[in-house]
Amino acid sequence: MPHYDLAIIGSGSGNSLITPFWDGRKVALVDGGVFGGTCLNVGCIPTKMFVYPTSLAAAPREAGRLGVDLALDKVHWNGIRDRIFGRIDAISESGRRYRAEELDHVDLYQEHARFTGPRTLRTASGVEITADQVVVAAGSRPVLPDVPGMGLPQVHTSDTVMRIDGLPSRVVVVGGGYIAAEFAAIFAGFGVRVTQVNRTDRLLRGHDAEIAGRFAAAAAARWTLRSGLALHSVEDNGDGSVDAVFTDDDGGKVRVPADVVLVATGRTPNTDRLGADAAGFDLDEDGTLAADGYLRVLSGGKPLDGVFALGDAVNRYQLKHVANREARVVAHNLEHPGRLRSIDYTAVPSAVFSSPQIASVGLTEDQARSTAAPGTDIVSVVQEYGSTAYGWAMEDDEGVVKLVAERSTGRLLGAHILGQEASNLIQPLVQAMYLETPVHQLARGPYWIHPALMEVVENALLALDVDVPEDAPL
Ligand SMILES: Cc1cc2nc3c(=O)[nH]c(=O)nc-3n(C[C@H](O)[C@H](O)[C@H](O)COP(=O)(O)OP(=O)(O)OC[C@H]3O[C@@H](n4cnc5c(N)ncnc54)[C@H](O)[C@@H]3O)c2cc1C
Numbered sequence: 001m002p003h004y005d006l007a008i009i010g011s012g013s014g015n016s017l018i019t020p021f022w023d024g025r026k027v028a029l030v031d032g033g034v035f036g037g038t039c040l041n042v043g044c045i046p047t048k049m050f051v052y053p054t055s056l057a058a059a060p061r062e063a064g065r066l067g068v069d070l071a072l073d074k075v076h077w078n079g080i081r082d083r084i085f086g087r088i089d090a091i092s093e094s095g096r097r098y099r100a101e102e103l104d105h106v107d108l109y110q111e112h113a114r115f116t117g118p119r120t121l122r123t124a125s126g127v128e129i130t131a132d133q134v135v136v137a138a139g140s141r142p143v144l145p146d147v148p149g150m151g152l153p154q155v156h157t158s159d160t161v162m163r164i165d166g167l168p169s170r171v172v173v174v175g176g177g178y179i180a181a182e183f184a185a186i187f188a189g190f191g192v193r194v195t196q197v198n199r200t201d202r203l204l205r206g207h208d209a210e211i212a213g214r215f216a217a218a219a220a221a222r223w224t225l226r227s228g229l230a231l232h233s234v235e236d237n238g239d240g241s242v243d244a245v246f247t248d249d250d251g252g253k254v255r256v257p258a259d260v261v262l263v264a265t266g267r268t269p270n271t272d273r274l275g276a277d278a279a280g281f282d283l284d285e286d287g288t289l290a291a292d293g294y295l296r297v298l299s300g301g302k303p304l305d306g307v308f309a310l311g312d313a314v315n316r317y318q319l320k321h322v323a324n325r326e327a328r329v330v331a332h333n334l335e336h337p338g339r340l341r342s343i344d345y346t347a348v349p350s351a352v353f354s355s356p357q358i359a360s361v362g363l364t365e366d367q368a369r370s371t372a373a374p375g376t377d378i379v380s381v382v383q384e385y386g387s388t389a390y391g392w393a394m395e396d397d398e399g400v401v402k403l404v405a406e407r408s409t410g411r412l413l414g415a416h417i418l419g420q421e422a423s424n425l426i427q428p429l430v431q432a433m434y435l436e437t438p439v440h441q442l443a444r445g446p447y448w449i450h451p452a453l454m455e456v457v458e459n460a461l462l463a464l465d466v467d468v469p470e471d472a473p474l
């Protein structure tokens with residue numbers, strides 16, 4: 001039975017735990033999937049490598065409004081696909097080889113494993129591994145609704161849809177979350193007839209209602225949006241195409257023909273396939289591992305020494321920058337058991353790389369108003385890109401910055417941006433929330449470059465009706 005100083009399940013964010021500290025110590029890295037995990041192979045990176053070319057393909061529509069006639073000649077899907085995965089597959093393989101073959105102190109087990117005790121694992125081939133310290137970085141996987149037709153070759157999740165052969169003519173996207181929004185934009189930008197179907201009227205739940213509403217209006221101008229329909233089945237038409245069949249609130253059937261159906265109905269943590277019960281690990285209601293602030297896994301409500309978790313297996317954000325931060329905390333705690341550091345989830349931002357983009361941090365307006373202490377005055381503002389010089393240059397009529405703050409203190413509670421470069425424009429607002437910089441100081445202290453698109457953020461801050469102290473910068 002091989003014994004290790006450290007055993008890690010998951011080569012995604014878990015891979016970064018193998019720092020020089022472990023040179024001369026024994027490490028087991030166990031991954032039953034593709035080396036490098038979700039973000040590299042089937043997540044953030046390949047999706048964004050499709051988002052950029054699709055934004056170029058959508059340029060003629062934008063340019064025409066500005067007096068520049070552009071034409072899209074052809075989208076070489078297979079060429080784009082092969083360029084993207086030519087890079088990614090090579091990175092995954094060289095990472096795998098480095099761990100498997102070039103590091104004497106690391107053993108890579110390329111198989112599924114289950115816990116048989118808190119620090120004991122059994123791999124699929126029957127190897128028993130024990131370790132002084134263990135990290136669960138097992139990630140999450142797509143969930144498919146339990147309806148007929150999910151096994152048809154035309155039905156995909158985000159794990160497979162990026163590798164399909166040839167650009168389909170018609171894609172049905174099922175779901176109203178991040179993945180649905182991003183892939184609907186990718187395919188629509190490439191000229192595919194996209195129908196996005198959501199169960200409820202509300203896309204991007206969890207986002208500020210006004211931003212989600214504006215996004216839905218913008219999306220409906222780019223692809224077909226249907227709501228109030230639940231997936232009933234996918235049926236094979238026998239000619240290579242399928243019908244995605246939905247039921248409406250009255251039980252009526254709606255059929256949408258498609259060449260590809262992308263099911264994007266959420267992801268579930270891989271903790272159910274881990275033997276968490278045998279290990280005695282506590283699970284939260286959503287299936288994530290329960291952990292304390294030091295990211296030690298709980299058992300019977302108490303932290304297990306030397307058993308840590310990170311990423312989608314333990315947090316509800318399901319975001320790579322959160323998994324990366326947790327990995328830094330866990331790496332420190334593994335190396336310094338006497339000086340544990342805790343994770344800080346202050347002001348976690350996120351972005352949806354759709355068309356238009358959305359970026360968000362902090363509370364929605366509804367959350368701010370409903371959680372405010374009695375007597376607290378909440379203020380908000382919506383500033384249009386089109387109200388700034390760069391917005392005029394772009395003839396923008398979609399983009400907005402929405403800010404939510406506390407009037408008396410000028411504390412920024414939430415920021416929500418819809419439009420071009422939203423994922424970049426949000427960053428000074430993330431900094432302000434993290435560093436607790438009041439709105440009047442952020443707006444009036446630093447210079448903001450004129451006439452950059454970022455002026456829309458400056459103007460939103462200036463327009464927020466917060467109390468400004470007399471000695472505030474002018
Ligand atoms: C399509 C898509 C786009 C995304 N885009 C973004 C984005 O733009 N920005 C962003 O911040 N986030 C994005 N995400 C989310 C992000 O990819 C994840 O939050 C992140 O990759 C999670 O990392 P992780 O280390 O927790 O898990 P993973 O990277 O999933 O690693 C877990 C690994 O554990 C292995 N494993 C699991 N169980 C076992 C077991 N029992 N035995 C052996 N091995 C096991 C798996 O094979 C896997 O390789 C996206 C996700 C998807 C699906």
Ligand SMILES: NC(=O)c1ccc[n+]([C@@H]2O[C@H](COP(=O)([O-])OP(=O)(O)OC[C@H]3O[C@@H](n4cnc5c(N)ncnc54)[C@H](O)[C@@H]3O)[C@@H](O)[C@H]2O)c1
Pocket residue numbers: 145174175176177178179180182198199200204205230231264265266267317318319350351352353
């Ligand atoms: N840019 C990013 O940061 C990014 C991009 C992609 C994914 N991700 C992460 O991956 C996670 C998973 O993404 P996702 O879009 O799959 O999940 P999600 O939770 O964002 O959305 C799931 C959607 O599916 C719908 N749904 C659920 N069950 C359904 C059913 N049976 N029938 C019809 N609709 C159903 C829900 O109403 C919801 O609209 C996200 O939480 C996100 O954190 C992040």
